[in-house]
Amino acid sequence: MPKPELALAPEIEHFYSQVIDENVRLSMSADGRLELIRTQEILRRFLPPAPARVFDVGGGTGVHARWLVEDGYKVELIDPVARHVEQAAAICPASQGDARALDAADASYDVVQLLGPLYHLPDPEDRRQALSEARRVVKPGGLVAAAGINRYASLFEHVSYAHLHTDRLKAAISKILSTAVHDGKGFTLAYFHRAEELADELRAAGLTDVEVFGIEGPAWSLLKAVEQQPGEGPTDELFASALTAARMAEPYPELLAASSHLLAVGKAPM
Numbered sequence: 001m002p003k004p005e006l007a008l009a010p011e012i013e014h015f016y017s018q019v020i021d022e023n024v025r026l027s028m029s030a031d032g033r034l035e036l037i038r039t040q041e042i043l044r045r046f047l048p049p050a051p052a053r054v055f056d057v058g059g060g061t062g063v064h065a066r067w068l069v070e071d072g073y074k075v076e077l078i079d080p081v082a083r084h085v086e087q088a089a090a091i092c093p094a095s096q097g098d099a100r101a102l103d104a105a106d107a108s109y110d111v112v113q114l115l116g117p118l119y120h121l122p123d124p125e126d127r128r129q130a131l132s133e134a135r136r137v138v139k140p141g142g143l144v145a146a147a148g149i150n151r152y153a154s155l156f157e158h159v160s161y162a163h164l165h166t167d168r169l170k171a172a173i174s175k176i177l178s179t180a181v182h183d184g185k186g187f188t189l190a191y192f193h194r195a196e197e198l199a200d201e202l203r204a205a206g207l208t209d210v211e212v213f214g215i216e217g218p219a220w221s222l223l224k225a226v227e228q229q230p231g232e233g234p235t236d237e238l239f240a241s242a243l244t245a246a247r248m249a250e251p252y253p254e255l256l257a258a259s260s261h262l263l264a265v266g267k268a269p270m
Contacts, residue, residue, distance in 0.1 A: 055078075210265070
């Protein structure tokens with residue numbers, strides 16, 4: 001269990017226990033499916049061969065653990081939300097824990113992934129501690145992968161919902177753009193990264209060869225906008241085009257700002 005001083009923010013506990021079913025988030029919408037496919041294909045470029053040991057920190061209900069196990073990896077998962085741990089336990093060994101204080105030995109995993117914790121830690125010291133812990137428990141030369149919500153994601157998202165022009169939403173999104181923090185009303189307590197900031201945080205933790213990718217690419221909000229309109233939703237052709245756009249955008253760092261999520265990868269020094 002997390003130490004008392006590292007208690008989970010009540011807004012996050014409520015959101016994941018009472019509001020959203022994280023187990024279906026990446027399968028129930030077109031942009032969610034795009035996020036899952038792109039996360040898989042990016043990580044598979046950097047993962048060591050199976051059966052390497054993967055520590056899925058803040059791994060939720062095991063959505064990513066599931067495909068890693070199917071790929072032959074030995075996955076262990078921690079998450080601070082009891083509901084998530086109960087669901088994930090059907091996929092791999094799972095227990096409650098906090099990214100800022102990992103109950104694991106030094107240099108004990110080939111891969112440590114944080115595909116959620118950083119965007120629920122608005123305090124930079126908490127993010128520093130989480131990445132420092134990931135660096136501690138990964139083996140020399142091992143992989144650390146960390147996701148962040150893009151600073152500008154809410155701007156694109158609320159256009160897709162066709163209500164950004166309302167005074168309430170304009171005020172709320174303007175606050176996120178200026179502070180990088182969502183206060184927990186309507187969504188949950190969250191921090192929104194710029195790509196260069198996320199890279200700098202990994203480097204500050206002692207990781208090397210850091211790269212940052214835009215997960216969904218520049219066309220994800222088009223999928224979301226179509227999905228909000230009456231009808232059958234995005235066609236297979238539109239989805240395929242959005243996926244292609246994400247892949248084609250990778251060589252162009254200026255397009256990172258258009259993605260919904262960012263994925264940073266780095267290596268522990270040998």
